[in-house]
Each structure stands twice: as structure tokens, then as C-alpha cells.
Amino acid sequence: MTLLTTAVILLAAVVAVHLLFTLGLVARIRELQQNGGARPHTHNSQLPKPGTVVRPFSVTDTDGATITEAVLDGPVQVGFFQVGCGPCRMLSDALVAAPPAARFVSIVQGDPQAPDATARLIAKVGALGRVAVIDVDDPVLTSFEAVAYPTLVYTHSGVITASGTRLADFAETTGAAAPVA
Structure with missing residues (x-):
């Protein structure tokens, strides 16, 4: 009986962790949807930055x-x-x-x-x-x-x-x- 009880408690803990993770992902997805995803003013570091003067070429x-x-x-x-x-x-x-x-x-x-x-x-x-x-x-x-x-x-x-x-x-x-x- 103690083995079964331990297994149920362990399974409940794993399910709880997964549920918290899923709720966090859902919250993040909703935030991105409300903000329109990635926005230009949060500038990608690989893109040329506004205000940069183009060097001679x-x-x-x-x-x-x-x-x-x-x-x-x-x-x-x-x-x-x-x-x-x-x-x-x-x-x-x-x-x-x-x-x-x-x-x-x-x-x-x-x-x-x-x-x-x-x-x-x-x-x-x-x-x-x-x-x-x-x-x-x-x-x-x-x-x-x-x-x-x-x-x-x-x-x-x-x-x-x-x-x-x-x-x-x-x-x-x-x-x-x-x-x-």
C-alpha cells in the first residue's frame, strides 16, 4: 500500500508541475497576442539600429x-x-x-x-x-x-x-x- 501511495503522490506532484508550466505558457502566449508579438521598438540586435549613419561604401x-x-x-x-x-x-x-x-x-x-x-x-x-x-x-x-x-x-x-x-x-x-x- 505504501508503494501505491508514494506513486500517486509522485504522479500528483509531476502533474502539478506540468500544470503550472502550461499555465505559464498560456499566460505568455496571451501577452504576446495582446502586444502583437515581437515589436520593432524592441529592436533585434542583428538588425541595423535606427540613428546609425551609413558608412561610406x-x-x-x-x-x-x-x-x-x-x-x-x-x-x-x-x-x-x-x-x-x-x-x-x-x-x-x-x-x-x-x-x-x-x-x-x-x-x-x-x-x-x-x-x-x-x-x-x-x-x-x-x-x-x-x-x-x-x-x-x-x-x-x-x-x-x-x-x-x-x-x-x-x-x-x-x-x-x-x-x-x-x-x-x-x-x-x-x-x-x-x-x-
Whole structure:
């Protein structure tokens, strides 16, 4: 009888711990739902920070023209995309479906092993504006402090005003899918 009593008490304790854990998860999920999930003002440490001045850079676009920080003389949106990146595909699809109002520059990390995929991504984002193709660790990434793909940066006169990985990040703060920086 004592073995059965011990087993029941142990089982009750395990069930109580699991119940407390479940209630904590439910409370956290409700909190996230009420707050709209992750919000832009709780800034992701991997994204360029608003207020950052874009450092000097130089890349060549697909037409052979040079793009430098001087291009950022007004509101300009810059998208960083990588060939083979699923979230990059989703962001570029969303941008093409609802083109931004401001000038747009796409920085594409090409894949020499997948030239067809690289060409398709260049053609897609080319509909948005200028496109530059870069290699891994290109200095332009450091200039914008972009360390992850995709990254969408809004600039005004060479200063980053907002950054995110989805258009929804910006819709929460601006009420528009693709705000002008």
C-alpha cells in the first residue's frame, strides 16, 4: 500500500508541475497576442539600429554604374537579399506585390554555384529599382551593419530610420506596408 501511495503522490506532484508550466505558457502566449508579438521598438540586435549613419561604401549595380552612400541623399529603402534564402524570397515577393514609394536599392548576395537562381532573384528585385550583386562579406554589409538575410533598411539622408526583416515590422509602427523613410 505504501508503494501505491508514494506513486500517486509522485504522479500528483509531476502533474502539478506540468500544470503550472502550461499555465505559464498560456499566460505568455496571451501577452504576446495582446502586444502583437515581437515589436520593432524592441529592436533585434542583428538588425541595423535606427540613428546609425551609413558608412561610406561603393558597389557596382547590374548596369555597371557605381552606387555609393551619396545615393542615400533622401528617403531610400535598401533591401539585402541572399540567393536560396526562403525569408528573402517571401520579403521580395511582398515588396514586388506592394512596391515601396521611395527609391529602392537591392543588395543581392549571389551564389556562383547557382547562376540561374541568382539571375531570377536579380530580375525580381530589379523591378523595385537598382540592384548590386555582392559576394560574402562585402564591405557594403559592414557599412549598413547588415548581418542577416533578409534585412530591409529605411534611410533618410544617409541615416538609418528603421530596419526589419518583414514588411509587417513596419506596418505596426507606421500603419503602411511600405513606409517612406
